[in-house]
Structures are given as structure tokens and as C-alpha cells.
Amino acid sequence: MSRSNFINTRRVVVKIGSSLLTAGGQGLNKPAIAAWVAQMAALRQQGMEVILVSSGSVAEGMARLGWKSRPKALHELQAAASIGQMGLVRVFEKSFQAHGLLAAQVLLTHDDLSDRQRYLNARSTLLTLLKLGVVPVINENDAVATEEIRLGDNDTLAALVANLVEAELLILLTDQAGLFTGDPSLNPDATLLSEVSVNDHLLDQVAGDSRSGLGRGGMYTKVRAARLAARSGAATVIAAGAVDNILGLLVAGASLGTYLLPDIDPLVARKRWLAGQLQLKGRLVLDAGAVGVLKRAGKSLLAVGVKSVDGIFDRGELVSCLDECGVEIARGLINYNNKETQLLLGKSSAEFEGVLGYADDDELIHRDNMVLI
Numbered sequence: 001m002s003r004s005n006f007i008n009t010r011r012v013v014v015k016i017g018s019s020l021l022t023a024g025g026q027g028l029n030k031p032a033i034a035a036w037v038a039q040m041a042a043l044r045q046q047g048m049e050v051i052l053v054s055s056g057s058v059a060e061g062m063a064r065l066g067w068k069s070r071p072k073a074l075h076e077l078q079a080a081a082s083i084g085q086m087g088l089v090r091v092f093e094k095s096f097q098a099h100g101l102l103a104a105q106v107l108l109t110h111d112d113l114s115d116r117q118r119y120l121n122a123r124s125t126l127l128t129l130l131k132l133g134v135v136p137v138i139n140e141n142d143a144v145a146t147e148e149i150r151l152g153d154n155d156t157l158a159a160l161v162a163n164l165v166e167a168e169l170l171i172l173l174t175d176q177a178g179l180f181t182g183d184p185s186l187n188p189d190a191t192l193l194s195e196v197s198v199n200d201h202l203l204d205q206v207a208g209d210s211r212s213g214l215g216r217g218g219m220y221t222k223v224r225a226a227r228l229a230a231r232s233g234a235a236t237v238i239a240a241g242a243v244d245n246i247l248g249l250l251v252a253g254a255s256l257g258t259y260l261l262p263d264i265d266p267l268v269a270r271k272r273w274l275a276g277q278l279q280l281k282g283r284l285v286l287d288a289g290a291v292g293v294l295k296r297a298g299k300s301l302l303a304v305g306v307k308s309v310d311g312i313f314d315r316g317e318l319v320s321c322l323d324e325c326g327v328e329i330a331r332g333l334i335n336y337n338n339k340e341t342q343l344l345l346g347k348s349s350a351e352f353e354g355v356l357g358y359a360d361d362d363e364l365i366h367r368d369n370m371v372l373i
Contacts, residue, residue, distance in 0.1 A: 039248055
């Protein structure tokens, strides 16, 4: 995707770093936050879905406590995050309300994105919020995270969220103009990298650590995040958050910051993952009508068109879809386990609650989680 195509982005993840949000650690920079929210509201007006990944809870907590340096003890970090999160959420909620938008707080840990069930639950929640027109505001759950499960930086969290919701674009706003060939504060000849492949080895040589002492990130974590985001085909831009209307300018195709190009198209990445990187756990035999709908219309698989089920699987695991002659036509992530699926065979989605006592999804397999073979 070229910069000129950013304007056609359907879903974007925006991450704002601690040094920006807290004015270098002096407490929340409310005017700057209001400006970024106004820009996100403008993107919404253009038809884009926006997810915000916000740093700043620890830094805001430090400011409220009068701490001058980031603590090293985990319990002190958790305490600071708990205090700072109160102010962070309040400011974002008020800022979005000024534009007639609802915001929702979502706190995540590494376990939420590594456990399949919790991954799907997080994905369903975020997609539902977007469908309702709400802006999710995501932060790592620092108040309860431990050393073992902590994501480590919100650049990584933002990339994993981009993977989770299949965003086309990840924007990492920082206090730097982008990624340079060297440290511009030490090397006057260092130049800005405007556009580079996410897998270019040059990135490993020029990415450095954070010097602000506020966040856990730095250019190294941003490059790593871009590579994580590229796994699902998302492009990444690292840019200066202090530039007026930076989000609007980037989406309009302005040559600002560093554009890290993914090495694979989002659709190809998704299909490759579904077709070859997950183990098949079960098989569904479809009637002729369901086969035709999948092949010709590219729609989701409904239970009414399934004749039989084989295998033991949980929600979110990969199953194969066969026609009545046993020919595989598709693979996808199923929304119900094998026992639930057996009970739902031939049923309409309106009957799910009556059969199961609850209803999670109308489809057995959503079209976004399916690939035709």
C-alpha cells in the first residue's frame, strides 16, 4: 500500500506515547490530547474505524504521586498505573464526548492475546465496539500484570491489536520525527528514513532505545512492533505527534515520518495463516446450498447448511468444510465447540438461544475467519 492509499484505510490503530501524553512527565497534556482526539474524530467522519492505544497511565500516576523517576519495583509500577489510569480515562472520555463520540476502556495483558479463547473474546468485544461506533481506548493492564505476562511496551500492544482486529494501518505517534539513519542529537548528518521495507536489515542498525525514562519503548520497540503488525499485512508509520493535524496529514498521504512497508498483502497474510499455519481440529459436511453460498457469494457459514460434524474442537479452532462428496472447499475458525455445533446442525441462528441457552454468534464461521480452498 502506498501512502496515497492511506485515505482508503478502513481501520486504523493509533498509539500515542507517554512522553507526548504527559508533556515530558509533567502530568497529562490535556490540550494535546484534545487535539489528537479531534483528529481521530475527523477520521471517523471520513468513514474510518479508529482504535486508540494509549500509554501514560504510569507516567500520570508518577506525576500525581510527585515521583521524578520511573520506579523499578513492580508493585510500585502497578500502584502508579492504578492511580494514573483514573485521570487518563477521564480526560479521553471528556475529549471524545466533545465530538459526540463514545469511548470504551479496554485493558489487556499478554495472556489475553495468547490464549485462544480470550483472544477471540477480546476480538469480539473490539469489533462489537467498532460496529456500535465506539472508539476503544486500549492500554496494557499494568495494575495487575506481572513480569511474566507483561507485554513490555505499548508499541507491541498496538501491533498485536492491529493483528487482532485486522487493521490496515498502524500509526505510532512519538516525540521524534521518525526513524533516522543515526541519532540526530549526536550525528548532524543523520537523515530521516522516509520509506523502508519492514524487513530491511538497516532498521536493526539504526533503531535505539528510549531516552525519556517515561515509557518502556524506543525506536527498537517501534521497529519490532511494525514487524509484528506486518504479519497480518498492516502498514506502520512512525511520526511526530506534535505536528499539527498529524493524523489527517498522514492519512491524506503526506510524506511525514517513517513509513514501514509490510512484505505481504493483508488478505494474503490472513489466508496464508488460516490455510497453512493452524492445525485442523474437525470437519463439517455442508449441503449443496451452503457450498454454493460459500463459493459464489463469499458469505459466512450458517448452521442451517451443515449436515454433519466430526472431530473434537473448541471455539476458535480451525475446521475444514467439505461438500457432500468429501471435497474440501474451505477452512475457518469456528465460533462454537464440537458439542455445541452438533446441537446447532440445521438450525437457524434465531434458534440458537433456545437450543443452547445462550447465543454467542449468528454464524458457525464468519466470512472474515474463512478461506476458500
